[in-house]
Every structure is written in structure tokens, then in C-alpha cells.
Amino acid sequence: MATEKRSTNSSPAGAKDELAQAAARPAAQATSRAAASETDAGRLVLENVSARYGAFRAVKDVTLAVRPKSVTALIGPSGCGKSTLIRTINRMHETLPGATVSGSISLDGVDLYSSNVDPVRARRVVGMVFQKPNPFPTMSISENVSSGLRLTGGTSKSEIEGIVEDSLRRAALWDEVKEKLKQPGTSLSGGQQQRLCIARTIAVKPRVVLMDEPCSALDPVATLKIEELIRDLAAEYTIVIVTHNMQQASRVSDETAFFSMDDDRAGYLVETGPTAEMFTNPKQALTEGYIQGRFG
Amino acid sequence: MSISADSIAKVLTQPTSGEHARQRVNWTMRIIVGVAAILAILPLIALILFVVLKAAPYLVPSFFFNNPLDTEPGILNAIVGSLQLTGLTVLISGPIGIAGGVYLSEFASPRVVAVGETVIDVMLGVPSIVAGVFAYLILVPVLGFSGWAAVAALSILTVPIMMRSTQEVLRLVPQAIREASLALGVPVWKTALFVSVRTALPGILTGVILAFSRALGETAPLLMTARGTNAENWLDFSTTMNAMPIVIYQYAAAASDLLIGQAWATALILMVIALTINVLVRGRTVNSRTA
Numbered sequence: 220m221a222t223e224k225r226s227t228n229s230s231p232a233g234a235k236d237e238l239a240q241a242a243a244r245p246a247a248q249a250t251s252r253a254a255a256s257e258t259d260a261g262r263l264v265l266e267n268v269s270a271r272y273g274a275f276r277a278v279k280d281v282t283l284a285v286r287p288k289s290v291t292a293l294i295g296p297s298g299c300g301k302s303t304l305i306r307t308i309n310r311m312h313e314t315l316p317g318a319t320v321s322g323s324i325s326l327d328g329v330d331l332y333s334s335n336v337d338p339v340r341a342r343r344v345v346g347m348v349f350q351k352p353n354p355f356p357t358m359s360i361s362e363n364v365s366s367g368l369r370l371t372g373g374t375s376k377s378e379i380e381g382i383v384e385d386s387l388r389r390a391a392l393w394d395e396v397k398e399k400l401k402q403p404g405t406s407l408s409g410g411q412q413q414r415l416c417i418a419r420t421i422a423v424k425p426r427v428v429l430m431d432e433p434c435s436a437l438d439p440v441a442t443l444k445i446e447e448l449i450r451d452l453a454a455e456y457t458i459v460i461v462t463h464n465m466q467q468a469s470r471v472s473d474e475t476a477f478f479s480m481d482d483d484r485a486g487y488l489v490e491t492g493p494t495a496e497m498f499t500n501p502k503q504a505l506t507e508g509y510i511q512g513r514f515g
Numbered sequence: 516m517s518i519s520a521d522s523i524a525k526v527l528t529q530p531t532s533g534e535h536a537r538q539r540v541n542w543t544m545r546i547i548v549g550v551a552a553i554l555a556i557l558p559l560i561a562l563i564l565f566v567v568l569k570a571a572p573y574l575v576p577s578f579f580f581n582n583p584l585d586t587e588p589g590i591l592n593a594i595v596g597s598l599q600l601t602g603l604t605v606l607i608s609g610p611i612g613i614a615g616g617v618y619l620s621e622f623a624s625p626r627v628v629a630v631g632e633t634v635i636d637v638m639l640g641v642p643s644i645v646a647g648v649f650a651y652l653i654l655v656p657v658l659g660f661s662g663w664a665a666v667a668a669l670s671i672l673t674v675p676i677m678m679r680s681t682q683e684v685l686r687l688v689p690q691a692i693r694e695a696s697l698a699l700g701v702p703v704w705k706t707a708l709f710v711s712v713r714t715a716l717p718g719i720l721t722g723v724i725l726a727f728s729r730a731l732g733e734t735a736p737l738l739m740t741a742r743g744t745n746a747e748n749w750l751d752f753s754t755t756m757n758a759m760p761i762v763i764y765q766y767a768a769a770a771s772d773l774l775i776g777q778a779w780a781t782a783l784i785l786m787v788i789a790l791t792i793n794v795l796v797r798g799r800t801v802n803s804r805t806a
Binding site (some may be wrong): 343 | 624625665689691692694695696697698699700701702703705710713714716805
């Protein structure tokens with residue numbers, strides 16, 4: 220697979236153990252998390268992942284390797300389980316009543332579903348940006364950014380201030396909000412709110428950032444800004460993005476995974492590969508049909 | 516099939532045979548519902564007018580600042596007693612009711628929620644006299660006629676109110692907000708407390724205020740528990756306490772113009788407090804909606 224060849228996982232052997240500890244140790248310190256994120260980590264491997272809502276299987280046997288520090292787009296027709304799949308990666312799927320996951324998802328060799336990984340800790344390492352901007356309505360702009368740090372503890376006040384500015388800068392929002400950090404997060408425009416949510420996500424220093432159709436509620440200008448931001452963030456984070464917009468997939472992603480739906484409505488992975496290849500020369504006829512707009 | 520311009524004009528302007536009858540029915544209906552509305556409001560206006568007119572002559576400083584046995588009698592001990600009883604009731608039942616509502620909204624499984632909601636419905640339907648008789652027959656033999664027994668009886672009535680209102684406002688918190696918090700790696704309990712409850716806090720407090728208002732006007736449980744007294748009682752919940760509803764009940768049946776007048780005056784105070792609370796709550800909800 221192309222991902223295997225292009226893998227740039229040159230981290231020392233120690234990094235793997237360190238991450239294993241960070242994910243599994245009850246009191247992972249913010250500092251050690253920060254140190255670990257400087258290594259070239261963030262390799263996500265999904266093996267035979269199935270996700271169910273009660274008896275209904277929404278995702279079937281997905282095996283997918285996600286290259287560290289790159290953008291992987293999940294595309295496919297509505298209802299093919301892309302959003303469900305992405306929510307299994309940060310263990311959000313299981314928060315719904317009756318929802319279950321089988322198979323394994325590992326981050327740098329650590330199985331996120333193993334018994335000694337607390338889902339809460341897994342979510343600190345794998346952040347998520349949602350379809351509709353969802354800043355906390357009772358919090359100011361700066362409180363929104365620091366919310367993850369404040370509510371998970373372990374970060375001093377003086378540290379937090381720096382992280383807020385840094386996260387807002389990385390989310391390309393600092394210049395627009397630096398004068399009004401105390402104003403409610405909900406006072407911002409939709410596009411700004413989404414960048415605020417991205418700032419909030421990266422403030423807790425995750426390895427992986429999941430994005431579930433992050434631009435679907437935004438206008439084209441705001442969408443463009445978020446897309447530029449996604450490209451920038453790929454230098455530091457492994458990004459998995461679900462999108463309905465194929466142009467968006469081709470603009471932002473390095474790799475594309477195409478999903479479709481079986482007769483029993485279970486979503487499955489049709490094929491995956493470098494984005495350029497997927498859009499010009501897909502191997503499967505199904506992919507070609509979808510990309511050329513023949514269905515979906 | 517097309518209609519000529521000529522026939523459209525006819526359709527629009529020429530009255531049909533049933534039209535006059537329809538207009539008559541319209542007017543008749545208007546008058547019927549209008550009269551019904553006036554009939555509905557009339558007793559309310561009469562009530563307010565009566566209370567205000569009857570109470571006015573008795574609203575003198577001594578009414579507010581003296582006790583019943585003073586030479587110029589007042590109802591200070593009942594005002595003080597009512598505020599203590601309802602205050603303590605809210606202090607005790609508030610945390611219980613709010614915590615119960617948070618549990619049902621944020622933690623309970625759908626099955627537990629269904630059972631819990633039924634229980635709350637039943638508890639909301641408990642007539643206050645039933646809470647009173649429970650306190651009278653079970654608690655009074657142990658605690659005596661006392662503030663404690665009254666607080667217990669009132670709490671039976673206020674806990675379900677706060678539980679329901681808390682659960683309902685928490686239900687209005689968008690799931691996306693909870694998910695945002697969980698996805699940041701915030702534990703479930705912190706998400707419930709610092710995100711869900713924090714977002715719903717104004718609504719939760721509104722429920723507390725409404726429960727306070729309900730407890731303030733309750734009469735039956737108080738007659739059977741706190742019983743009323745002529746003494747001023749500060750914070751001694753182990754013995755009898757006076758309260759405004761008790762005063763109204765007892766004075767209204769008294770053979771004295773002064774006491775009957777004071778019953779009207781006490782009723783006016785209760786009404787003003789209840790009205791003020793209602794207006795405050797209304798203002799809050801309107802504000803939070805426009806904000």
C-alpha cells in the first residue's frame with residue numbers, strides 16, 4: 220500500500236513506549252504529552268473495524284492505515300458510515316446508547332480499545348472538530364480555548380495563557396480576536412467559531428485531529444480559510460477529515476479513502492490511495508463513478 | 516382548463532349564497548369566545564380588587580413589625596416564619612431535586628429515565644394535604660409540631676418540581692455541546708457539571724425560584740406540622756412556627772374585624788410576593804431568549 224512506502228515514521232524506538240505510557244498511564248502530564256508530540260508520532264491503523272448501532276451495522280470491516288502528519292479524506296455517499304467510522308477513532312461512537320465497536324484501532328502501536336486505555340484519555344490524544352461549530356455558549360473566546368485544559372486539570376494558569384494565544388495563532392484566529400478574548404465565543408461568525416473550535420481542540424495537544432465535515436455549515440470564504448488551516452495543521456497533526464465535497468477532498472488531502480454502502484446498508488471501504496491518484500486514476504469502477512458524479 | 520379574466524373577477528367580487536351566513540357565524544363565534552374570556556378574567560380582577568381594597572386599611576407599619584400579642588398586633592412572626600420555612604425547604608430540597616434532575620438527564624439509562632419520569636409525575640400530582648397527612652402521622656409523633664416536620668412536608672412537594680425543571684432545561688442543552696466537551700477528553704462528570712449544568716444554570720435557578728414560590732403559598736401541610744404560634748421564632752425548627760398561610764386560615768375565621776382585615780392584608784402580601792416572583796422569572800426567561 221502506498222501509505223506503507225511513504226511512511227515517514229522515523230521516530231526512535233523509545234517514542235513508541237513513551238506514547239504507550241502517555242495513553243495508558245493514569246496521570247499523563249501535559250509536559251510529557253507536549254514532549255512526545257514533537258516526535259514524529261501520530262500513526263493511526265484501523266484493522267477490521269466494525270461499528271454498530273444496536274443490531275444495525277453501520278460500518279463493516281474497515282482496514283485503513285493513516286500516515287502521520289498528513290491529511291486523509293474520507294469520502295463517499297451519504298449514509299456510508301464515514302462519520303460513524305471517524306467517531307470510533309476517538310471512542311465517541313460508544314457514548315451513544317447501544318453503540319458498539321469491534322476490531323482494533325491503534326495509534327503508534329497502542330490499541331485505543333485495549334482494556335488499559337481509558338476512553339477519556341484516548342480522546343485527549345485524538346481530538347475532534349464537529350460538523351457544526353459548537354463553542355461552549357457560556358464561555359468567552361479565551362475560556363473556550365482553555366476549556367479542555369481547565370476541565371482536565373494539570374496545567375497551571377500561567378501556562379494556560381500562553382497556550383490560548385498559541386492555539387489561536389495556529390488556528391489563524393488570533394489577529395481577529397486578540398482584542399476581544401473576553402467576549403462570548405458564540406459572538407463570532409460561523410467560520411470564526413469553527414476556527415475557535417479548532418483552537419480549542421489543538422490546545423489540549425492531541426496527536427490526531429478528526430474533522431467531521433468541518434465546513435458543511437460554512438460559506439465558501441470561511442471554507443477556504445479552514446482548508447488553508449487544515450493544510451497548515453497537517454505539519455504537526457495527523458488529520459482525518461470526512462467530507463461530502465469532493466473538491467474539498469482533492470484540495471486538502473494527501474490520501475483519500477472512498478467508502479460505499481452494501482446492500483445491507485453497512486458502509487465499507489472501497490479503496491484508498493494518494494489523493495491525486497484517486498481522483499485521476501482510481502482502481503475501482505465504483506470510485507470512478509462516484510468521483511465523476513454518476514451517483515452519490 | 517383556463518379561466519377567463521372575466522370569470523376571475525366574478526369569483527372575487529360576487530357574493531355567493533352562503534357568504535352572509537358565514538359572516539354571521541363568524542361574528543357569533545367572536546362574541547361567544549369574547550364573553551367567555553371576560554368571564555374567565557372577571558373573577559381574577561374581582562379577587563385582586565377585593566384583596567387590595569380589604570387589605571389597604573390594615574397595611575400599617577405595626578402590621579409588618581409587631582407580633583400577634585403586641586398591643587398593636589402584627590404578623591411579623593408569620594413573615595419571618597414563612598421565609599425561614601420556605602428558605603430551609605429550598606436549601607434542603609434544592610440540591611436533592613437538582614442532583615436528581617442532573618442524574619436523570621445526564622447519567623441515567625433510557626429505562627431508568629422512563630421510570631424516573633413516571634415517579635416524578637406521580638409526585639407532582641401528590642395533593643399537598645397528602646404530604647401534610649404523611650408528615651402529621653409519621654413525622655409529628657417523632658419530631659412534634661415543628662419547623663422540621665413542616666420543612667419535610669414542603670420538601671416532598673418541591674423536590675419533584677425542581678427535579679422536573681432541571682431535567683427539562685438540561686434537555687435543551689444541545690448534545691453537540693456535550694460531545695465537544697467529551698471529545699476534549701473531559702470526563703463525563705465534569706462535562707455534566709461544568710458544561711451541561713453550567714449552560715442550563717439560568718433555567719435551573721428559575722425552577723428553584725418557582726419551587727420557592729410554591730412552598731411559600733402552601734397551607735395544608737403547615738397547618739398539620741408547624742401549626743402556628745404567636746411567638747416570634749428565629750431558627751428554632753424543633754418547635755412550632757408561624758407562617759403567612761396559617762395566619763390567613765386562622766384569622767379569616769376569627770370573630771374580629773381586625774383579625775379578618777389582617778387575613779386580607781396577609782393574603783395581599785403573599786399575592787404580591789408570588790406576582791413579583793412570576794414577573795422576575797418571566798423577565799429572566801425573556802432575557803435569556805433574546806440574549
